[in-house]
Amino acid sequence: MMNGMRGSYTVNNGSVNGDNRVWKLVLTGGPCGGKTTAQNRLATFFESLGWVVFRVPETATVLLGGGIDFNKLSAQQVAIFQENLLKTMFQIEDTFFELADTCSRNCLVICDRGAMDCSAYLPRAEWEKILEKLHLNEVDIRDNRYDQVIHLVTAARGAEEHYTRSNNKTRSESIEQAAKMDMKVGEAWVGHPYYDVIDNTTEFETKMRKLTKAVTTKLSISGAEDWLRQDSRKLKFLVIGEIDASKFPSHRDFKVLHDYLPCIPGGPQARIRRRGRGEKWMYTHTVRRQEKGEIVETRTSITRQIYDQLLAQADTNNNFTIVKTRKCFVYNNHYFHLDIYESPLAGLMLLETYSAMSAEELSLPPFLEIQKNITGDPRYSMYNLSRKDNKDTLESLNDFAEAPSETLTEEK
Structure with a gap:
């Protein structure tokens, strides 16, 4: 089921399964913001506390890894790509969400980007057409589908000397493009009740510490x-x-x-x-x-x-x-x-x-x-x-x- 859709689909809010908790977290931001390292740090921390941690792969990377050159797509092709990206993302996420609901322990589900990221790559009119075609409500998929959203600001904004494209084969953005996309993605999530922005005003280790603190604070994790x-x-x-x-x-x-x-x-x-x-x-x-x-x-x-x-x-x-x-x-x-x-x-x-x-x-x-x-x-x-x-x-x-x-x- 695609959570957030109407009809046979339901909105998947943060849930408590008996005495166990499921927390759905989105890590977003422009390229080279530290999302991959962040997933590993969070997994290490929460697994140490006895939590189960699921990491949902970035759907765009999966699709682009199949030979699609996003920069060469026409406007029509971009809209087709984003529509199918959104549907694929929901299906992949729902697999992890439903498994999380069956866990006998607390479960953290980390999503490498979420539904609203798709809107940053489209004109507003095209995004609204996709929402209407798929019977989606933007408030549901932004505010209700995920429990928390953390925007890890790209190194292209504030840590330019560390910006690199070498650690992701599908990353092609220049430093200027990365900075622009980072702002668009951030704007897409404004309105979520638990939206945090972690910038590059500190060194990277402190950035990762702030990330972990942002999650543990929302969950009231004892001892963190x-x-x-x-x-x-x-x-x-x-x-x-x-x-x-x-x-x-x-x-x-x-x-x-x-x-x-x-x-x-x-x-x-x-x-x-x-x-x-x-x-x-x-x-x-x-x-x-x-x-x-x-x-x-x-x-x-x-x-x-x-x-x-x-x-x-x-x-x-x-x-x-x-x-x-x-x-x-x-x-x-x-x-x-x-x-x-x-x-x-x-x-x-x-x-x-x-x-x-x-x-x-x-x-x-x-x-x-x-x-x-x-x-x-x-x-x-x-x-x-x-x-x-x-x-x-x-x-x-x-x-x-x-x-x-x-x-x-x-x-x-």
Whole structure:
């Protein structure tokens, strides 16, 4: 069924399936706004919280990938294309929407563009003809079909130096065309009750943080606020003892593997990550460097093919592969990761969270035996743990369970 159409079709509002929630999110904007990376970031975050995440592919990319050159279409052909694009989009989205309604857990459905994007590529009169022909109501398909719309402004507006067409074979817009289309697409969604615009006035990582915050705020996600505050910092603790599964809260486990790539001494560090459950994996390339005295990390989502190519170049002469299980959970409105290492230093357990509070103020999980606060201790950095020639670090941590304790007092 095509939600939003009359007759045998119905409007698909945000829904609650028993005790579970379905949230339909549209990511829109001109080309090169960060939508692909945004989908991966949201998927990582919400899957860590135990949500099911569906990612609806961009319908236009699917169709244009079949040999259609949009720039060479006549006005009549553009109208035909957009009409069929809209119908195809509804059918693809409805597949994911209906599956989401059957999920036994909360489900986030991320749509790479939505119905109103089609209107930005047509004269108003042609768009209204399509609405009439398909018996569509614009208010329904804009305001009622999706729960939230986030406009990720193209790099062509405010981050021109980062605008590229190399990461999408169907992208042909010049920087001027991209900026113009970004404004048109944004205007098409004005009126949606939950419409957010995230521009390029900050660096890209902050843009992604704002995106996640915009979604978690609308959903009132417990524990997300401290992770997404700009003044938050990572806190890290050494955990010892046995994990009592009966006392552990609801959590999600992921397998994580990190490999470092060759780098120049004193230069940027580059690594690749594979993270997933079962046979479902996500792949990331990260570059860590210093800028104006601050550490900056740039993360890019990559394909399995690129991951395999980079893995073949991993610096195995100097670095171990980091292999660990990551347990993600919420305790006392804080979102935690517990990393249990398999290699190197099997059994090493490190607890991490982001918070604007100090380590002494933070309420730590009572079901874990926290030995000490290791925030800022270079011995426990993932890079140092991976180094084969860092004998001092590895030898000093071989007996980490017997290291001098700096146990923190928990706030009740």
